[in-house]
Amino acid sequence: MPVPAGMPCWDNGARPRRAFEGRTLPAPIPMFLPFVMPFASRASDRFPLLPRSVAAVCLLAVGAAQADSELAPYALGGSAQIQHESNLFHTDDSLRTADWLLTNTLHGGVDQAVGRDRLQLNLDLNRTVYKKQAQLDNFGYDANGKFDFSTVGDISGQFGADTARHQYQFGLEGDTPSSGRNIVTSRHVFANAQVGGVTRWTLYGGLDGNSQDYSAPQFQSNEERQWSANSGFRWQSSPDLVMGGGAQYAHGRFPQFTTNLLGQTVADEFGVKSLYLTTQWQATGNSRFNAQVGRTQETHDVQPDRSYWSGSASWTWKPDAKISSVLLLKRDSGANQATGAALVGNPNDLTGRSLNTTAGLTLNWDATAKIRVTLDGQYTRRQYDEVLIPVLGIHASGTDKIQRLSLAVHYAPTRAIDLSCSAQQERLSADSQLGSATPSYHDDTLACIGTITFR
Numbered sequence: 001m002p003v004p005a006g007m008p009c010w011d012n013g014a015r016p017r018r019a020f021e022g023r024t025l026p027a028p029i030p031m032f033l034p035f036v037m038p039f040a041s042r043a044s045d046r047f048p049l050l051p052r053s054v055a056a057v058c059l060l061a062v063g064a065a066q067a068d069s070e071l072a073p074y075a076l077g078g079s080a081q082i083q084h085e086s087n088l089f090h091t092d093d094s095l096r097t098a099d100w101l102l103t104n105t106l107h108g109g110v111d112q113a114v115g116r117d118r119l120q121l122n123l124d125l126n127r128t129v130y131k132k133q134a135q136l137d138n139f140g141y142d143a144n145g146k147f148d149f150s151t152v153g154d155i156s157g158q159f160g161a162d163t164a165r166h167q168y169q170f171g172l173e174g175d176t177p178s179s180g181r182n183i184v185t186s187r188h189v190f191a192n193a194q195v196g197g198v199t200r201w202t203l204y205g206g207l208d209g210n211s212q213d214y215s216a217p218q219f220q221s222n223e224e225r226q227w228s229a230n231s232g233f234r235w236q237s238s239p240d241l242v243m244g245g246g247a248q249y250a251h252g253r254f255p256q257f258t259t260n261l262l263g264q265t266v267a268d269e270f271g272v273k274s275l276y277l278t279t280q281w282q283a284t285g286n287s288r289f290n291a292q293v294g295r296t297q298e299t300h301d302v303q304p305d306r307s308y309w310s311g312s313a314s315w316t317w318k319p320d321a322k323i324s325s326v327l328l329l330k331r332d333s334g335a336n337q338a339t340g341a342a343l344v345g346n347p348n349d350l351t352g353r354s355l356n357t358t359a360g361l362t363l364n365w366d367a368t369a370k371i372r373v374t375l376d377g378q379y380t381r382r383q384y385d386e387v388l389i390p391v392l393g394i395h396a397s398g399t400d401k402i403q404r405l406s407l408a409v410h411y412a413p414t415r416a417i418d419l420s421c422s423a424q425q426e427r428l429s430a431d432s433q434l435g436s437a438t439p440s441y442h443d444d445t446l447a448c449i450g451t452i453t454f455r
Contacts, residue, residue: 075109077416077453087443088133089179090170090428096441100131107453121145128167136181140166157193157206168214171428172380172402174222175354176389177439182216196234204246205231226252232278240282248274257302258388268302272333274310286318298333304386308333308355321366328360353389353396354382372410379403384434398433402426421448 081103087096105126112119124142146160168174168182192206209227214220232246250272257268276294283289293311312330333352363375384396408422424445430438 073112077107079451081449083447090441103128118148159191161189202234220256242280244278270300330358353387374408400430416454418451
């Protein structure tokens with residue numbers, strides 16, 4: 001449908017923009033914009049970037065439709081997301097605060113083959129604006145890069161780094177309540193290599209470094225530095241069965257964990273040692289099992305020492321071309337459980353205060369070649385045993401339980417455009433022992449996002 005001459009792609013009373021005169025928008029864009037524009041018109045005073053973000057999406061849509069050649073190895077895109085939180089700060093239901101959020105993101109990337117090797121770079125810059133809680137408005141980013149190498153022999157690997165910045169949210173991301181602006185900045189560097197190519201035996205090893213900082217002064221005790229090393233082996237006894245084992249060591253510290261009676265800062269240094277066994281079994285053409293079990297020992301200067309069994313198991317099942325499912329179980333001490341029940345032993349994970357048991361189930365249904373429906377559920381139980389939470393100034397024992405259920409619908413009318421909407425419910429309940437440290441909450445989230453990426 002052509003844009004009439006003189007009609008701007010977006011107009012909130014300013015002078016008309018004629019950038020799209022005579023151009024043709026992809027068919028789904030005129031269908032999507034009527035749902036965004038009415039809200040944008042009412043909220044443009046609180047969301048001053050929304051008119052520009054919609055215009056940017058229009059520009060990207062036109063660029064994607066009119067591009068005469070591919071951009072490879074480069075990628076350029078953007079997105080606009082509108083989201084509603086019924087309990088923004090994850091507080092007790094009697095104190096809940098609801099709000100609308102708008103997040104605009106610009107994306108750029110490079111995926112370039114360099115001989116036998118490959119270089120990948122990605123950068124997302126975003127701006128989040130809150131309709132009522134203006135003090136939470138923030139700029140964020142997510143940047144990562146890695147270089148995959150492969151020698152003439154059987155040696156291969158990768159090295160790289162990533163960093164991200166976003167507003168902290170109490171719950172699966174962290175166990176300390178927060179009801180104000182608190183920007184989390186994380187950094188991660190890594191290098192790993194393996195010897196063994198397409199052979200029965202493979203040896204591997206890697207190094208990782210992590211750090212996490214918070215902008216809120218009262219969260220300085222949660223700031224963490226950690227490095228880790230891992231090594232192991234894999235043995236492929238048959239095309240369908242792989243077994244292995246390994247070891248991991250991590251050393252870290254909370255630099256400003258607490259203060260003593262003299263007001264001096266006291267750090268908590270810790271060490272984590274793990275031994276584990278792994279297996280992967282391709283049971284049938286549409287069913288695959290992964291499992292890992294290990295023993296972990298932690299020592300701390302300030303916090304209690306602990307030893308525990310850690311492990312994970314996953315079952316991936318794809319009964320036909322349209323349906324797939326992943327069932328995950330995990331037990332570990334990861335600080336961030338928001339990413340779901342990923343396999344234990346992932347070195348890109350900071351050590352937390354709790355021992356976590358997590359179960360997750362993801363179901364995907366490809367209704368058509370362009371429409372996908374995803375149902376995702378997660379249950380996490382966090383166990384605390386006389387751990388100190390400096391932000392609250394208390395020792396905590398007990399358990400809390402978090403349930404999260406979400407339903408998302410994706411529509412990809414073209415290779416460049418993706419439209420999706422989702423609904424999510426999250427609940428946290430804590431036992432009486434943790435009542436003063438962890439408030440129970442219930443949060444319902446609705447979100448819609450339009451993304452355009454052309455390569």
